[in-house]
Amino acid sequence: SGVMAGKRGALIVLEGVDKAGKTTQCNKLVQALQQSGQSVEMMRFPDRTTIIGQLISAYLEKKSDLEDHVVHLLFSANRWEMVPSMKKKLEQGTTLVVDRYAFSGAAFTSAKPGFCLDWCKKPDVGLPKPDLVMFLQLSPAQAALRGQFGEERYEIDDFQRTVQQKFDQLMKDPSVNWQEIDASQSIEDVHREITTHSLNTINTAQNLPLGELWK
Ligand code: ADP
Ligand code: FDM
Numbered sequence: 001s002g003v004m005a006g007k008r009g010a011l012i013v014l015e016g017v018d019k020a021g022k023t024t025q026c027n028k029l030v031q032a033l034q035q036s037g038q039s040v041e042m043m044r045f046p047d048r049t050t051i052i053g054q055l056i057s058a059y060l061e062k063k064s065d066l067e068d069h070v071v072h073l074l075f076s077a078n079r080w081e082m083v084p085s086m087k088k089k090l091e092q093g094t095t096l097v098v099d100r101y102a103f104s105g106a107a108f109t110s111a112k113p114g115f116c117l118d119w120c121k122k123p124d125v126g127l128p129k130p131d132l133v134m135f136l137q138l139s140p141a142q143a144a145l146r147g148q149f150g151e152e153r154y155e156i157d158d159f160q161r162t163v164q165q166k167f168d169q170l171m172k173d174p175s176v177n178w179q180e181i182d183a184s185q186s187i188e189d190v191h192r193e194i195t196t197h198s199l200n201t202i203n204t205a206q207n208l209p210l211g212e213l214w215k
Contacts, residue, residue: 007206009095016136019146020183026099044099072109076123107166129211132201136183
């Protein structure tokens with residue numbers, strides 16, 4: 001970055017099992033940061049609006065079947081296709097709040113028989129590294145209180161339990177800045193915690209180069 005370069009934005013990711021409150025909290029965080037005068041945008045993966053995203057969406061809605069390796073690589077490609085615009089926005093000082101990222105990618109595929117976590121991480125090695133990953137922690141029992149699962153692929157209790165175990169493994173990696181959040185609190189209490197972590201991260205990230213994930 002040159003002499004006149006401004007401060008970069010932060011890459012902030014929310015992860016967690018289904019119904020943990022990711023989407024609710026991403027929306028509230030974006031609103032709060034906007035109100036505090038930050039330049040901020042929300043993103044979500046999968047991004048179902050692209051061509052690759054439409055293939056993924058049809059698969060999740062069970063309108064099509066795809067081989068397990070293929071769909072894993074499509075999820076990863078759906079992140080890589082956004083990388084140029086993500087980097088540009090971050091460099092311009094915009095903070096990105098992202099609903100799911102490569103951690104969901106690795107956790108969900110490695111929960112399938114015959115897939116190891118290490119293989120599942122490989123296609124996402126080198127993606128922009130989040131400055132902060134908040135994991136919304138919620139037990140399956142508490143998730144069940146938030147209503148029934150929908151009709152999409154992966155919305156099955158046993159599978160979600162295995163996904164949680166894979167997330168637990170991923171969270172042992174100290175090269176990623178994980179923050180575990182107790183997602184069983186009220187929406188407002190979770191929001192306060194997430195906002196505090198995010199503001200701290202925005203302040204520290206602006207003086208640091210953007211990292212490369214799992215590299
Ligand atoms: P996710 O994106 O992680 O699947 P959502 O944000 O869509 O989760 O929330 C799932 C459901 O749980 C929604 O009906 C939402 O209103 C509700 N919910 C979210 N956060 C909380 C909370 N802290 N306490 C109770 N219900 C919540
Ligand atoms: N998912 C999400 C994956 O299997 N791999 C990925 O890389 C990502 C980003 O897709 F079941 C799964 C997780 C979830 C589904 O659901 C997407 P939402 O409701 O759009 O988050």
